[in-house]
Amino acid sequence: MEDPIGDEVLFKVDAFALNRADVLHYQGFHTTLPTFPARIGSEATGEVVKVGDKVTDFKVGDRVTSIPFNTAKYGVQGEYAIVPQDYLSKVPKNVSVEEACSIWMQYSTAYFALFHIGSVKKDDYIFIPAISSSAGYGCFELARDAGATIIGSTRTSVKKEKLKQLGIDHLIITKEENVEKRLMELTEGQGVSFVYDPVAGAFCEEYLEALSNGAVVIIYGLLDPNPTLFPLVPLIRKKAIMDAYSQFNHVEDIDKLNECKGYILERIEKGALKPIVSKVFEFKDYKKAYEYMLSNQQVGKIVIKIN
Template sequence: MKINCSVIRFHKTGELDVLALENVTMEDPENDEVLFKVDAFALNRADVLHYQGFHTTVPDFPSRIGSEATGEVVKVGNKVTDFKVGDRVTSIPFNTAKYGVQGEYAVVPQDYLTKAPKNLTVEEACSIWMQYSTAYFALFHIGSVKKGDYVFIPAISSSAGYGCFELARDAGAIAICSTRTSVKKEELKQLGIDHLIVTKEEPVEKRLMEITNGKGVSFVYDPVAGAFCDEYLEALSTGAVVIIYGLLDPNPTLFPLVPLIRKKATMDAYSQFNHVEDIVKLNECKAYILDRVGKGAIKPVVSKVFDFKDYKKAYEYMLSNQQVGKIVVRVNTK
């Protein structure tokens, strides 16, 4: 079965204008692959790094883009055992240049798909895996975060930040979050964020120590890096873990050897993509997240939904940093 459809691709790295909507012919899925019709896909900062050429996934030109989508299975490979035609599925991000889901149809190996949770909308269902799997491995496999721990989550208005907040709170940890300005402060408070630091208006180290009653934070989930690290390193508790998972500050991140030694702390150059390659760990993550989503303990926040033809406007909106939560593009409007 050959399917002609439109997908987003790029033929060279660069800025947003390298992305284009192109007609392609979808091949039948091979072996463990699943072909599905995309209803909606979500945008991530990783997608921007991908088309710019700065992501761990190296583009294979002409390269498709995107890793989170929800849709209906239309055909499966001959070794697929977990899915059948008609199933509603949602995809999990993983490190490969061969696949991309931003388009009318997508192909993904069955290991990186799950059934779409029935208690979520289409837009919500395509918004769970990047934010929750990234936070899951960081919090529980690297950070060993437990009930009562103080967790610092900068850039809380991003879906990744909010996903970490939800999982940390669900596990009984005490989340301290930050945002650059007070523009989103009230909206963030309405999402249940009790401890919020406005970094352009408040001294981060001082506020962290005040909130923790002088104990310091045992885990940091930092997408900013660069010079921002200096604002919280002295507020770490002994044995703390710092996760660097993004580069919102374009300046180099210097390794803070002395502050880390003083606190017996560690700093991890982290990517979710390095963890989902372990299928045992991946299946553990799937079970955990699907359980918590299914029970309503965690639920993604969708900031704004765009039509497929307006996908570049969706990227522009993400780059403007106006959002609180996920940005989604709806492909199938039926």
């Protein structure tokens, strides 16, 4: 591993987390295109072993965890990683190694969507498709903490009981129920004011008529490989906004990033947020870990532990 320079921090990785973005990255479909030779991965935690000459926030021996950002140069999946200091935080005292590398993709993605774009507040009705994913559950936790009423969805009943145990009281099984009808029933005819959608494609048509006036729809993923057509008329009818969203477009603003860091760390330290780890794999089984992620069996984050 090369030495860190300038504002870079080198840390020995104890564990790293997998994300759908990693797959899109190596397939060439992500907004960040790889520059070869390239590494992948955005989330890891470990111990600082060396710092660049412009680093002021961290020192050797600090426990750190990385924050995803838009670059093809840095990847954290491996035994060592280098990350600029702005995109690191110290590990909160009340989380495990596995939880520490599962914080930032899910919470920072949801944070900017909920509070900077959606302005979600107490008593709002919000809809989170694919709520069993780490991103979906992270949004659920942040929105619940803010006092919103959350309606989640999952494709089949397989994960229903687990999701109920996690406190998700309003759940739509999309292969069995009419999404629009159930959303209107659960909101008592008001419709939802915020949608956090990683599916896109044709799925959008299933909920657009259940938006409230002035609703915000966040499209942050592409689980449906089919094109997402811009639904002009339904959006106009509801005075709604559809946002092609990436948290990468927000964390490049360091003031906004620091605001997000402060908020998330404070809520974790107070116990309001706690990452869920679905399964932990050994480093030698990294291929099995990716296969598990692509199988869609997980509820929460998939982690690979080095030590």
